[in-house]
Amino acid sequence: MNDNGNTFLGLLAGTAIGAVLGILFAPDKGVNTRQRLSDEADTAKHKISDLAHELKEQALSTASTQKKSLDEHVESIMTDVSYKAEDVISTLEKKLKDLKEKNKNLQKS
Template sequence: MNDHGNTFLGLLAGTAIGAVLGILFAPDKGENTRQRISDEADTAKHKLTNLAHDLKEQALSTASVKKQSLDEHVEAIVSDVSYKAEDIISTLEKKLKDLKEKNKNLQKS
């Protein structure tokens, strides 16, 4: 989890704890207090669900971007290696031609 997610989670937890403590120490009937605690818990649950969804989407997006970047790098490497292989083959073919020519000349002598 990144720093923003940790910060948001900390703020959310602090808010929830503060709200529950505020409700518990406020002078009100027990039934009202329990209802307020339940409402606050539902609100916190929804916020956590939204945070988890947002973090999941962010992770999927980041993974997709990284995969695309990796695919582009691999493609560039394969292309570069292909060109180098062609250069090596051409050089070897030239050297083989030169060696055949020298061998032909040696056999004539």
């Protein structure tokens, strides 16, 4: 998880803890306190769910971008290798032609 995610989780946890402590120490009936705690828990649950969804989307986006970048890099390498292989083949064919010519000249002599 990145620093922004950790910071957000820290703020979320601090807010939830502060809300729970505030409700527990506030002078109110037990029924009202339990309802507030339940409401705060639901709110925290939704915030965490939203954060998890956002982090999942970021991870998928990053993975997709990295895959595309890797595919482009592999394609570039394959193109370079292909051109270099053609150069090597051309050079070898030229040398083979020269050797055949020399061999032909030696056989005439």
